[in-house]
Amino acid sequence: MTKRHWKVFGLSLMGVFGFTTGILMLAGAPPMEAYGLLLKGSLGSGKKVGAVLTAWVPLTLCAVGLLYTFRIALWNIGVEGQMIMGAVFATAVLRFGVESRLPLFYLILAFPAAALGGGLWAMGAGLLKTKGGVHEIFAGLGLNFVAQGILLYLIFGPWKRPGVASMSGTAPFPPALWLSSVSGMRLSPEGVFLAAAALAVTVWMFRYGRLGLVFKAAGNNPTAVMLFGEKPGRYMILAMVLAGAFAGLAGSVQVAGVYHRLIPSISSNYGYLALLVVMLSNYRVALVPAVAFFFACLNVGGIQLPMVLKIDSSLAGVIQGAWVLAALAAVAWLRKEGRPEEAR
Amino acid sequence: MTGSEWLLLFSGVVAGATPILLAALGETLTEKAGVINLSLDGTILLAAMVAFAVAFETQSAVLGCIAACLVGALVAAAVGLFSLKLGQSQVAVGFVLTLTARDLAYFLGNPYARLHGPQFSSVPIPILSDIPVLGPVLFHHNWMVYAGLGMIVLCWAYIYRTPMGLRLRAVGEDPRAAFARGENPVRLQWIYTLCGGFLVGAAGAAFSLFVKPGWGRPQGAEGTGWIALALVIFGGWHPMRAAAGAYLFSFLQVLGIYFQGWIPTVPAQVFQVAPFPLMIFTLLIIAYAQRTAIPRKDRHRPRLKALLDVFSGAAPSALGKPLRPGSL
Numbered sequence: 001m002t003k004r005h006w007k008v009f010g011l012s013l014m015g016v017f018g019f020t021t022g023i024l025m026l027a028g029a030p031p032m033e034a035y036g037l038l039l040k041g042s043l044g045s046g047k048k049v050g051a052v053l054t055a056w057v058p059l060t061l062c063a064v065g066l067l068y069t070f071r072i073a074l075w076n077i078g079v080e081g082q083m084i085m086g087a088v089f090a091t092a093v094l095r096f097g098v099e100s101r102l103p104l105f106y107l108i109l110a111f112p113a114a115a116l117g118g119g120l121w122a123m124g125a126g127l128l129k130t131k132g133g134v135h136e137i138f139a140g141l142g143l144n145f146v147a148q149g150i151l152l153y154l155i156f157g158p159w160k161r162p163g164v165a166s167m168s169g170t171a172p173f174p175p176a177l178w179l180s181s182v183s184g185m186r187l188s189p190e191g192v193f194l195a196a197a198a199l200a201v202t203v204w205m206f207r208y209g210r211l212g213l214v215f216k217a218a219g220n221n222p223t224a225v226m227l228f229g230e231k232p233g234r235y236m237i238l239a240m241v242l243a244g245a246f247a248g249l250a251g252s253v254q255v256a257g258v259y260h261r262l263i264p265s266i267s268s269n270y271g272y273l274a275l276l277v278v279m280l281s282n283y284r285v286a287l288v289p290a291v292a293f294f295f296a297c298l299n300v301g302g303i304q305l306p307m308v309l310k311i312d313s314s315l316a317g318v319i320q321g322a323w324v325l326a327a328l329a330a331v332a333w334l335r336k337e338g339r340p341e342e343a344r
Numbered sequence: 345m346t347g348s349e350w351l352l353l354f355s356g357v358v359a360g361a362t363p364i365l366l367a368a369l370g371e372t373l374t375e376k377a378g379v380i381n382l383s384l385d386g387t388i389l390l391a392a393m394v395a396f397a398v399a400f401e402t403q404s405a406v407l408g409c410i411a412a413c414l415v416g417a418l419v420a421a422a423v424g425l426f427s428l429k430l431g432q433s434q435v436a437v438g439f440v441l442t443l444t445a446r447d448l449a450y451f452l453g454n455p456y457a458r459l460h461g462p463q464f465s466s467v468p469i470p471i472l473s474d475i476p477v478l479g480p481v482l483f484h485h486n487w488m489v490y491a492g493l494g495m496i497v498l499c500w501a502y503i504y505r506t507p508m509g510l511r512l513r514a515v516g517e518d519p520r521a522a523f524a525r526g527e528n529p530v531r532l533q534w535i536y537t538l539c540g541g542f543l544v545g546a547a548g549a550a551f552s553l554f555v556k557p558g559w560g561r562p563q564g565a566e567g568t569g570w571i572a573l574a575l576v577i578f579g580g581w582h583p584m585r586a587a588a589g590a591y592l593f594s595f596l597q598v599l600g601i602y603f604q605g606w607i608p609t610v611p612a613q614v615f616q617v618a619p620f621p622l623m624i625f626t627l628l629i630i631a632y633a634q635r636t637a638i639p640r641k642d643r644h645r646p647r648l649k650a651l652l653d654v655f656s657g658a659a660p661s662a663l664g665k666p667l668r669p670g671s672l
Contacts, residue, residue, distance in 0.1 A: 027452055075435060133631030134624060137382075137435070138577075141570050142624040149617035272443060279436060312561070314450040321444025325426070328437065332430035 008330045015326035020319050029311045037308055038316075042301035050185040054258060055270075055296035056289075057191040058083070058250035062274030063281070063288045064198045065246030070283050071212070072232075072239040073219035078125045078140025079247045080271030081147030082118040086248025088151060089117030090255045091159070091170065091262040094177050103176035111194075111252050118248020119241040121147060126240035130233035136240075144271075155264055169263035179257035188257035198246055202285050215239055247271060273299075273320065280324050282331075295320055353598060354481045361594035362492040363388070363550035363565070367572035368579065368586040369499050370543025374420070375576055376503060377536035378516040378662040379427065382438025384544055385569025386445030387419040391548025393453035396559040399552075400461035408462070409488065409549040416545020417538045419445055424537045428530055434664050442569070449563075456559045464488055464554045488550050495543070499583035512536060516660030547572070567620070574623045577630060580657020593619065630655045 024031040042052050062079050069076035076082075090110040097106025121143060128139035154170075161171045179188035206212040214235055218225045222232035254266050277295055281287035302316035367384055374381045381387075391412035399408025419441060426437040464486035473483040482493070503509040511532060514522040519529035548565070556564040571593060579586030600615045633655035 023448070023451070027454075075439075077439070128624065128628065132628045133635065134627045138570070138574055138627055139624055142620040145567065145617040145620035149614050153614050276440065276443065279440065312451045312454040314447040317447030318444060318451055321440050321447060324440045325422075325437070325444065328426060328432050328440070329430060332426075332432055 004334060007334055008327055011330035011333070012323060012326035015329065016319060016323045019322045019326070020315075023318060024311075024315075027311055029309050034305065034309060034311070034315065037304055038298060038301035040301070041304045042297035047185060048300065050182060050187040051300045052293065052296045053192060054185070054187045055268075055299050056293050057188075057195045057253055057257075058268075058270045059274055059277060059292040059296055060195040060289060061198055061250035061253070062247045062271050063277040063292055064195075064202050064285070065243035066274055066278045067202055067206075067283065067285055067288070068215060068239045069243045070278060071206070071215040071219055072236055074126075074129070074236060074239060075137050076122065076125070076140060076240060076243050077137050077272075077275065078122060078143050079243060079274060080267050080269070081140070081144035082121045082244040082247035083251040083254075083267045083271050084144075084147040084151050085121040085244075086114035086118035086251030087255045087262060087266045088147075088154065088251075089248065090114040090252035091154075094173055094256065095159070097177050098173060103174070107177050107179070107256060110256055111249060114248040114252030114255075115245035116248070118244040118246070118251065120244070122240040122244025122247070123237060126237035129240075130236055151262070151266065152264055155262060159262065167264055169259065169261045172261045173256075177256065178260050179253070181257065186258045188253065191253040191257045194249060194253065198249070199285065199289060206285060211238075247274075273317075276320055276324050280327055282327075351477065351480045355484060357591060357594045357598050358481060358493075359485055359489050360555055360597060361590045362489050363547040363555055364568055364572050364575065364593060365492050365547075365587055365590035366495065366550060367544050367547035367569065368575040368590050369495055369583055370416075370540040370547070371572055371576045372540075372579065372581060372583050372586050373499060373503075373512075373543065374537050374540030375581060375663055376512055376516045376660055377533045378519060378660050378665070379423070379533050379537050379540075380434045380438060380664045381420055381423050381537060381540060381544070382435055382573065383419055383423060383441035383445060383569075384572050385567065386442035386449070387416055387541065387544050388548040388551065388565050388569045388572075389563060390419065390445040390449040391415045391545040392552035392563055392565055393449040393456070393548075393559055395549035396461055396552040397453065397456050400456060400459060403462055405462045405464050405553050408553060409464075409546065412549035412552075413542045413545040416541040416543070416548065418541070420537045420541020420544070423541070424534050428533055428537070446566075450561050453559050453561075458560050459558065461558065462553070463557045486554060488546070488554065491546075492550070496583060496587040503583060513660070516662055519662055544569075544572075571619060571623060574627060577659075578626055578655075580630075580634075580655070581659060582657060585657070596622070634658060 021031045024034050040048075042048055062083060065082075066076055066079060090113055093106055093110040093113045097103045097110075100106055125136055125139040125143055128134040129136040132139075159170045161169075179190045181188050214225070214230065218230070218232040218235045225232045225235070250270065251266065254268075255262060259266065273295060274292075277288060277291045281291045298316040298319055302313040305311050305313050305315055367388060371381060371384060394415045395408040395412035397408075398411040399405045402408070422441055423434065423437055426432045427434040466484060466486045469483040469490070473479045475483070483490075501509075503512060511522065511527055514525070515527060515529045515532045519533075522529050522532075547568075551565040551568075552559055552563065572590075575586050575589040575593065578589040596619065600618055604615050629652075633652040634657065
């Protein structure tokens with residue numbers, strides 16, 4: 001990180017700290033105690049760190065996918081629905097594994113299936129954008145709600161728990177269909193490996209891969225790319241499909257590794273949150289793991305707030321959003337300050 | 345259904361459309377000036393929460409409504425600050441603000457969840473409410489519904505029939521040309537961003553003070569901000585047509601409730617998401633109808649052409665592309 005990055009970091013930290021403290025005082029909660037709870041609730045013990053890493057995995061997977069779409073200048077707001085469809089496809093495959101003698105086969109198959117599900121859902125938004133002229137924000141958002149509808153329909157309809165359909169989700173899978181987990185936690189090493197691998201592939205792709213370069217070119221100047229004989233629309237769809245595939249993988253980790261069943265809130269808003277992660281990372285892959293970890297800390301730390309301080313856990317979301325805004329302001333402010341030095 | 349049931353249905357449509365109508369009108373005003381306020385969904389929730397909290401504390405729905413309008417303008421001011429003053433992407437800022445305002449509403453509104461508070465009560469307009477059919481449908485509501493109805497005409501008249509409206513459109517179409525004619529584009533964009541936010545705030549108040557009275561998590565207003573944003577496109581950036589879209593949407597929503605009664609096996613959650621595929625489909629038709637560069641398939645089909653022309657209408661040319669600060 002350069003000196004300027006540290007400046008943005010420091011300034012936005014001050015901004016978000018001031019804002020959040022004000023909000024906490026407005027809600028009549030002791031700010032220092034709330035911060036203490038957030039810290040203790042996320043990094044206070046090995047188990048808590050495990051919970052943070054459990055949230056870090058889907059967040060990072062979604063964020064990595066979004067790097068591709070942002071690179072080609074698309075707002076893949078549909079990442080939430082893509083994660084849901086990944087979870088749905090993974091569940092569909094795992095359901096075959098329940099009766100099977102080869103559960104491992106279905107467990108492994110669930111992951112490419114999830115990537116396919118997320119990718120197809122993203123392709124829908126991509127086609128609506130490139131062929132239909134519907135802005136990707138509306139296409140993606142609409143498809144998010146549709147995915148949510150499909151999810152609820154399946155949980156309450158065809159895939160309902162024998163006897164009663166409820167908000168607690170489908171019947172749990174037998175342990176043979178679970179990812180392994182660190183003792184006493186929901187953290188699966190395979191999930192962490194998957195997220196790390198996704199990061200590594202993306203770093204390589206953006207640094208050395210041809211695709212990373214074309215995405216960037218098509219994002220900055222689609223006309224120029226067209227003149228070079230490439231079709232920017234196709235690359236847009238490809239970027240969307242890649243993002244959807246990563247989000248789908250995040251969904252399958254949630255199903256096979258965390259909840260061991262399909263639940264109505266399977267996406268836990270990680271898709272929307274991942275958009276904030278990528279923005280705060282300034283769309284750079286190097287910062288994504290750290291920002292995702294920090295956001296995961298806030299989410300996990302926030303769980304205790306309602307019980308201890310009687311305040312809503314959405315404080316985590318307020319801090320996350322405020323931080324992105326503060327960073328945007330700091331970047332703009334520094335740009336203004338530094339203007340005389342620039343060649344104008 | 346009997347005649348009185350139909351009247352009740354349409355009366356419900358008119359009342360239920362109010363929040364989404366106000367939000368769509370506000371956003372139309374803002375976008376006409378070339379600014380996208382993408383934060384609608386969160387703003388509506390935050391305004392709804394503030395409206396209910398203030399109304400609860402003061403026992404006055406009117407004060408709650410005013411507070412909500414101010415909150416809407418405040419969030420819009422944040423959009424203005426980041427995009428017009430600091431030159432950041434309007435889409436990025438709007439999206440972050442949507443999420444932040446929503447979480448802020450849940451956080452600050454927690455103590456007011458599931459309480460019973462004041463609501464707007466209906467005030468039938470004396471003579472007009474006695475008109476058969478039209479009376480019960482249009483003139484048997486609270487004053488916010490009337491304000492919404494009046495705002496449609498007001499917005500249209502302001503944008504298309506006054507010199508100020510002409511300037512507003514000029515800024516949205518070409519800020520540089522407007523500047524050359526002696527306007528201050530950034531100042532005008534600020535004004536209409538705030539005015540639009542004010543109306544969006546009113547939409548929030550309409551939710552928590554009579555359409556879905558009270559506050560909770562979820563409130564029930566979630567998602568409407570996005571529908572309102574889509575309605576602006578649906579309306580081709582024309583207030584009258586955006587309003588027509590709002591009523592159409594409200595009608596479909598009410599219809600959904602009836603359908604739910606007829607087919608009880610389908611879970612309620614599925615009906616709640618029904619507007620969104622419809623939104624995509626409508627935007628698809630609109631995008632097709634607004635296409636001019638490529639020949640459309642309707643060339644030799646006058647009826648299809650007439651249908652598609654209903655959906656034509658272009659975005660303000662400078663929408664989302666504000667002048668860089670200090671570039672004039």
